[in-house]
Amino acid sequence: MDLVELLQQAQRLTNETKMDTEMPRVERTISQVLQATQELHSRVTQTGTNDLQAHILLGSKGVDLPILSQKLESLSARKSFEPLDPVTDTDVQGYLKNERENAILSVIEETNRSIFDAVELQKWRCVYAEWGEEKEVLLNALVGPRPEIFPDLQCQTVSTTLADNPLPFSRLLDNMQKKYAERIKAYNEANGQGSQRENLVATFAKLSEKFDDEHVQEMWGVLEYMADVTPLVRTTDPIHTRQTAPQFIQQARTYLERRYKTYMNTVVQKNLLVAARGGIPNTYNLVSSYVGVNFHLPRSLVGLEDISDGKPLWPLIYYSLRSGDLAAAIQFLRESGTCPDLLKLMLLQKRGDTETPTSKIETTLKLEYNNKLRICNDPYKKAVFAIVLTCDPHDGHVELMRTIDDFLWLQLSILRLNDKRHYDIEQLTYPGLQSLILDKYGENYFNAREKAPLYFQVLALTGQFESAIEFLSRTDTNRPHAVHMAIALNELCMLGTPSSVAAPLLSCEPDDPAPMKRLNLVRLIVMYAKGFEQTDTAQAMQYYYLLRNFRDAKGNNVMLNCVCDMLVENSDDQMLALVFGYEDHTDTGNLIGGIFSEFPNLDCDKYTLAGKVGDDLAERSNFESAIRLYFIAGQLDKALRLACSLISQVVHQPQRPGSLRDRLCDIIITLDSLLAVRKTDLESHILTTYSMLTQLMRFFDLVHAGQPRLASDVLAKNRLIPANSAEVDECVGNLKRMGPDIIRVLPDVMLAAMDIIYDEYVKTKGNSGQPSEYGVEDSNEALEATLRHLRGRAKALTNMAASVPYRMPNQTNQRLVQLEILMH
Secondary structure, three states: OOHHHHHHHHHHHHHHHOOOOOOOOOOOOHHHHHHHHHHHHHHHHHHHHHHHHHHHHHHHOOOOHHHHHHHHHHOOHHHHOOOOOOOOOOOHHHHHHHHHHHHHHHHHHHHHHHHHHHHHHHHHHHHHHHHHHHHHHHHHHOOOOOOOOOOOOOOEEOOOOOOOOOOOOOOOOOHHHHHHHHHHHHHHHHHHOOOOOOOHHHHHHHHHHHHOOHHHHHHHHHHHHHHOOOOOOOOOOHHHHHHHOOHHHHHHHHHHHHHHHHHHHHHHHHOHHHHOOOOOOOHHHHHHHHHHHHOOOHHHHOOOOOEEOOEEHHHHHHHHHHOOOHHHHHHHHHHHOOOHHHHHHHHHHHHOOOOOOOHHHHHHHHHHHHHOHHHOOOHHHHHHHHHHHOOOOOOOOOOOOOOHHHHHHHHHHOEOOOOOOOOOOOOEOHHHHHHHHHHHHHHHHOOOOOOHHHHHHHHHHOOOHHHHHHHHOOOOOOHHHHHHHHHHHHHOOOOOOOOOOOOOOEEEOOOOOOOOOEEOHHHHHHHHHHOOOOOOHHHHHHHHHOOOOOEOOOOOEHHHHHHHHHHHHOOOHHHHHHHHOEEOOOOOOOEEOOOHHHOOOOOOOHHHHHHHHHHHHHHOOOHHHHHHHHHHHOOHHHHHHHHHHHHHHHOOOOOOOOOHHHHHHHHHHHHHHHHOOOOOOOOHHHHHHHHHHHHHHHHHHHHHOOOHHHHHHHHHHHOOOOOOHHHHHHHHHHHHOOOHHHHHHHHHHHHHHHHHHHHHHHHHHHOOOOOOOOOHHHHHHHHHHHHHHHHHHHHHHHHHHHHOOOOOOHHHHHHHHHHHHHOO
16 A cells, blocks of 8 residues: 555545534644553553453443442442341331341251252262272172181181171061071971971972062072082081082073073963964974064074074074073974084983093084184074083173073083083183172172172072072071071081181181182071070070080080070079979979970080079179079079178178168078078088078178167177177187188178177166165166176177287277277
8 A cells, every 4th residue: 555545545534534513623742642652551551451351341332340340349248148137116118128038038048058968968978878889899809818828727707797796686576587487496396306307498488488579489499499409418518519519500500491491481472473382382392482483573583594494593592402401402403404513412412421422523613613603693603502512601692691590591501510621712610600700790790789689599599608698698688588598508408607606607718619608607596596585585595406516616505605695694583484494382393394495405404504504694793693593503502602792792781672682681581491401412611601691691680670689699699709808719710710701791790799889888887876676886886797798898809800810991990999998
């Protein structure tokens, strides 16, 4: 652009800016323009470019930004949400407005607080839930030390969420538990009578039909089918037998095959038109109809090989194997005329021929499987080869796995048990499948918390009874079923238990094959029965009777230990009568009835048990209850020892209703009646101590009753306290022959005797100066003689206190000396 064009544009702009009205034109010099520019620059640098842009933007919209900023600064958000100040009472409209606004603000504030609290609570719930899952994963991942590293370790602990200690509260049995308990009682009674043992698994499985719970019935059904094998003997280890015997694998396969056959029947019955079922009702026709239902559409045949008559061959063979009918699969394969080597191998397997060599045929088929079938598009053909050859466990055959039953059946079908031959393809073993289910997949994979019956069935079908029962016992709802499953399996010698009854609930021993565990049946039953042993004692003892063949580390019978613990916790008269029976007053005093008498073939009778419980109570210093148990056991010597110990503690106390001293009076009455019958087998010094303590009880009763003369006669009769100084040595000698229980009460006896002497001294001295029928002089002489006699008795007491070979309490000596001084 040249200067001419620039001049023209400037003139054009000048003409456009001209206005109709004459306005004075503003002309600025160069210095004025420079000054204005500097002012504008200084303003921009002070307020910043952002403020300038804000001014320009808001100014174009007609907003004055400085004034708006001042208004915003004058606002206070805090004050806007605070309760408004109250107005005067006369301003009704203002008062109502103020109250309305205050109510709105209070609702807003309360809602905000409640929302914050709810969010905080939900946050911590999620945190605790996630941490609980993480802890469970960590516990499940824990493994015990290997025996080669710690050779002295005999047992390793397996984590469990069930507490090892029994529940601290008692509860009544519900209807379901009562039904279980009735069957346990009937089973124990039948064993006591020598009858043939019934199969408790079958009994409980039939009983579960009355629970109206489909999941419980399924769990018992699985366990019943898995336990329906050749009976085991108690001399064999259930864990090692289960791992080496193929019958458990076969039972699991058969169960899954029968269940799938039932499913196929259901599908065919719902689609009779498409199934076109006919002919003899057998597996062959059932599979043909089932395949016809599933593959009647042309698109369902895409990718499948060897199709004849509109039905694919390999699904027919697969579903025949899936339903457990190898003969039907052979018939389908023979009719197709394909794969003669596979047909020959299946025929040998059907006949169970172990003499005919099959390695050449298997090698040929394995080569075909590796070279062709691994990339085959027909999943059914690949699965049939894998099942017949029992190979390729790493191929999950996901196209055919619709349920967990399908997965389990396929894994069980490709197992090789005790096969020592070498194969190019890695084989799946029974322990390997168990580890896959328990360790690799675990509870989280199966969502065991919400699908406990499913996870139990998976563990049970893979022969892991102990882990399945332990998992089931973690919840209160399923714990009764778990306990009775463990009992039933143990009675069939099919439950693996640890060598020590003190082991954790779930543990494994060094020789156990991984991942097998052992379930502590003793701990499980005790935990279960502890919950109702105080409310349903008879039922609890029926469960304890099941533990009669278990021994603790000391060789004691576990059942007796459980009963002892129960009686130690509650040994009132009602409980003792319930367990041991009532006294037969018409006969020799023996006990009749009692729950314990109903159990035969035990190591001891109820009298021996009572003595054992008494010993336990005595160790815990519960002497009163121990004495009652010793009465039942007929152990009077122990009862006398404890009675003497108790009497010596309270003999000097006044009688109060309900006190220990009052209760001991009843015990003394019972002891006196029993001692009247038998004394010959008791030690003489125990009898002497007991007799002396009972006399001292009478002495103190007379003292507290205000009869000092009769009380003094009791002491004089028993020669325990000297009447004068000449008898001190004799009384001290008598004390040496007495037991420590008498020595313990001697200070109280001497103080009581000194108080009697002092009171008599004061009373006698108070009667001095009164004339008698013999005259005043004779009266004073008799009174003085009485006072000398009393002072002599007091002197004898202090001498005896100083002569006894025991250290008397300082307060006793001081009191005796003080009273003696007052009498002089």
